[in-house]
Amino acid sequence: MTLPASVETVVVGAGIAGLTTALHLARAGREVLVIDKSEPWREGSAVNAGTCALQNKAPDLLLAYREGIAAWRELVSELEDDIGFVNKGGLRVAQSTEDVAALRTASAAQVALGAPIEWLEGNALRDRAPWLAPSVIAATFCSEDSFASPLLTGQALIRAIRAAGGAVVVAGLAGQRETGNGFELATSAGAIACRNVVIATGAWTDRAAALFGIRIPVTLNINMLSVTERVAQFMDNLVVTHIAGRFTLKQFPNGSCILGGGFQGRGDKDTGRKEIDLDQLQANFRFQCSVVPQLRASTLLRSWTGFTAIAADGKPTLGPMPGRTGLFFAFSTNAGFTIGPYVGRLISDAVRGKPMPESTHDFTPGRFAA
Numbered sequence: 001m002t003l004p005a006s007v008e009t010v011v012v013g014a015g016i017a018g019l020t021t022a023l024h025l026a027r028a029g030r031e032v033l034v035i036d037k038s039e040p041w042r043e044g045s046a047v048n049a050g051t052c053a054l055q056n057k058a059p060d061l062l063l064a065y066r067e068g069i070a071a072w073r074e075l076v077s078e079l080e081d082d083i084g085f086v087n088k089g090g091l092r093v094a095q096s097t098e099d100v101a102a103l104r105t106a107s108a109a110q111v112a113l114g115a116p117i118e119w120l121e122g123n124a125l126r127d128r129a130p131w132l133a134p135s136v137i138a139a140t141f142c143s144e145d146s147f148a149s150p151l152l153t154g155q156a157l158i159r160a161i162r163a164a165g166g167a168v169v170v171a172g173l174a175g176q177r178e179t180g181n182g183f184e185l186a187t188s189a190g191a192i193a194c195r196n197v198v199i200a201t202g203a204w205t206d207r208a209a210a211l212f213g214i215r216i217p218v219t220l221n222i223n224m225l226s227v228t229e230r231v232a233q234f235m236d237n238l239v240v241t242h243i244a245g246r247f248t249l250k251q252f253p254n255g256s257c258i259l260g261g262g263f264q265g266r267g268d269k270d271t272g273r274k275e276i277d278l279d280q281l282q283a284n285f286r287f288q289c290s291v292v293p294q295l296r297a298s299t300l301l302r303s304w305t306g307f308t309a310i311a312a313d314g315k316p317t318l319g320p321m322p323g324r325t326g327l328f329f330a331f332s333t334n335a336g337f338t339i340g341p342y343v344g345r346l347i348s349d350a351v352r353g354k355p356m357p358e359s360t361h362d363f364t365p366g367r368f369a370a
């Protein structure tokens with residue numbers, strides 16, 4: 001597609017943050033164009049594990065992630081297409097006495113913040129999840145833990161944006177000039193003028209911010225993920241996470257188990273090269289089998305890696321850039337799929353002139369300026 005000469009808002013990045021921002025803007029009757037440097041919905045949002053869990057999140061960001069899960073439920077009702085959203089709750093497990101102590105502390109902090117979390121051990125735990133290994137001695141159950149299908153979600157969002165009058169095209173942002181009345185963007189598909197720019201570039205947010213002379217320091221993660229062959233349903237659609245970290249497991253409705261958690265591969269986000277680390281992959285699989293022994297009987301069909309990034313202070317970077325009219329950031333932090341639809345709603349509101357809620361003031365993109 002040839003770029004139009006101008007549009008009200010350009011959203012840079014066609015992942016969950018950018019597409020949900022664009023969807024809300026288009027549905028509010030605003031002119032919006034999403035550009036992506038490569039095929040839309042190809043990076044973090046497309047290759048992730050689909051986990052939308054609450055109870056594996058740190059207390060300081062728990063409320064923001066809770067808004068994220070609520071926004072997923074809204075998204076389900078707002079989209080015509082199925083996005084594979086399943087909300088049957090999740091278990092966070094503990095396998096040692098140290099784990100149990102850590103789980104008690106973590107869950108107490110979450111309950112104090114209002115998270116619906118229930119302690120399980122002994123028969124109550126075995127009855128709820130007979131497929132957990134005997135080494136799992138306690139768990140917490142959170143009714144809000146959920147998952148969605150990354151594959152279905154991207155297609156559904158792009159269709160909905162187009163149906164609402166927005167557009168999604170391939171064009172990499174390469175430079176910009178402030179015009180006094182907005183921006184003149186230089187892209188791989190030509191120039192375009194706009195009043196607002198939303199930077200929703202995920203792991204590349206440091207690079208995109210630098211084009212505007214702004215520093216957003218990030219740490220890159222190269223997460224690995226694996227999928228098993230389809231097996232008969234046995235996990236009751238629960239999401240399993242682990243208090244010791246680096247663990248997410250769920251069984252999709254088609255029977256495939258998705259083994260994630262953030263074991264690291266290798267790669268380079270500038271060239272796009274990504275590689276599996278076989279030692280890490282084995283460690284990941286062993287860890288998962290120690291919790292759910294039935295996995296030992298299933299074959300791993302495919303493993304892959306993807307880029308995701310966390311801002312230097314671990315917080316999302318959201319909202320208008322102070323002192324730069326028309327420039328907005330929609331950069332989630334860790335687990336950006338979970339929080340993504342909430343980010344989209346917040347940023348589309350901000351573009352339409354609504355103030356950011358007080359609970360998000362710590363996330364201002366201006367905080368790195370000094």
Ligand SMILES: Cc1cc2nc3c(=O)[nH]c(=O)nc-3n(C[C@H](O)[C@H](O)[C@H](O)COP(=O)(O)OP(=O)(O)OC[C@H]3O[C@@H](n4cnc5c(N)ncnc54)[C@H](O)[C@@H]3O)c2cc1C
Nearest residue numbers: 013015016017037044045048049051173202306335336338
């Ligand atoms: C393997 C893996 C598993 C994960 N599992 C989970 C999970 O289970 N649950 C969870 O909550 N999170 C998970 N995450 C993290 C999550 O995927 C990301 O945090 C989230 O998808 C980020 O969404 P985003 O829209 O900000 O970025 P992305 O989805 O990465 O989208 C950013 C887009 O910006 C584009 N872009 C970048 N620079 C430019 C430019 N200059 N011009 C134009 N376009 C540009 C990119 O091409 C990309 O399409 C996982 C990540 C990985 C890699």
